[in-house]
Amino acid sequence: MKQLILILLAVTTLAACQPASNESAALRNELTDLKTKQAALEKTQYIPHLGWAMVQVQTYHAKLYFAGAAKNWELASYYTHELEEALEDVEKLHPEHEGIKIAELIKAMALPQVENVEKAVEQKDAVAFSAAFEKLTTSCNQCHQAAGKSIIRIKVPQGAGLPNQDFTPQP
Numbered sequence: 001m002k003q004l005i006l007i008l009l010a011v012t013t014l015a016a017c018q019p020a021s022n023e024s025a026a027l028r029n030e031l032t033d034l035k036t037k038q039a040a041l042e043k044t045q046y047i048p049h050l051g052w053a054m055v056q057v058q059t060y061h062a063k064l065y066f067a068g069a070a071k072n073w074e075l076a077s078y079y080t081h082e083l084e085e086a087l088e089d090v091e092k093l094h095p096e097h098e099g100i101k102i103a104e105l106i107k108a109m110a111l112p113q114v115e116n117v118e119k120a121v122e123q124k125d126a127v128a129f130s131a132a133f134e135k136l137t138t139s140c141n142q143c144h145q146a147a148g149k150s151i152i153r154i155k156v157p158q159g160a161g162l163p164n165q166d167f168t169p170q171p
Contacts, residue, residue, distance in 0.1 A: 050094045050102070056086045061140070062157045063165070068121065068129045070167040076121045076129070084114050100147045109146070113139040 064079035087106050095103035113136040120128035133156065140154040 047093055050090070050097050053086070053090045053093060057083065057090065058154065060086050061137070061154065062162060063167075064117065065133055065157045066162060066165075066167040068117075068126070068133060070169065071124070071126055072167055072169040073121055073124045074169070075167060077118075080114060080118045080121055084111065084118075087111060087114065097147075102147065105143045105146055109139045109143045110136070 060079050060083035064076060064083055067073075067075035067079050087110055091103040091106050095101070113132070116132040117129065117136050120132045137154055137156050141150075141152075144150055144152045144154070
C-alpha cells in the first residue's frame with residue numbers, strides 16, 4: 001500500500017509539473033520568435049549615417065539664426081527645440097563614432113549652449129540671442145575639433161541662406 005501511495009504521489013507530482021514544463025517551452029518559443037522578428041526589423045530599419053544626421057543639425061542651426069535675427073521669437077523658439085531634438089537624435093543614433101564618444105561631446109558642449117540660446121529667445125532679447133548664438137556656433141566647432149573633424153567649420157549664417165522660407169514674424 002505504501003508503494004502504491006508513493007507511486008500515485010510521484011505520478012501526481014509529475015502531472016502537476018507537466019503544464020509548467022509546457023508553459024516554459026511555450027515561453028522559450030515565444031522568446032525565440034521575438035528575437036527573430038527583432039533581428040529582421042533591425043536589418044530593415046534605416047539609421048541615417050552621422051553626416052546625414054548632422055545636416056539636420058546644421059539646417060536647424062541656420063533656421064534658428066534667421067528666425068532670431070528677424071526677431072521672430074515664436075519661430076526661434078520652435079527651431080531651438082528642433083535643434084535640441086536633432087542633437088538628441090544624433091546622441092541616440094550615434095553615441096560613438098570612429099572611437100569618439102559623440103553623445104558625451106554633445107551633452108558637454110552643444111546642449112548647454114542651446115539652453116543659453118533658449119533663454120535669450122524666451123527673454124526676446126536680440127543682443128543676448130546674438131551672443132548666445134555665437135557661443136553655440138563656437139561650441140559646434142570645438143566639438144568638431146574634439147572629434148578630430150576640424151575640417152568641418154560652422155559659422156553664423158550670412159545673407160539669405162534659405163530663400164524659400166519667410167522668417168519675419170507674422171501679425
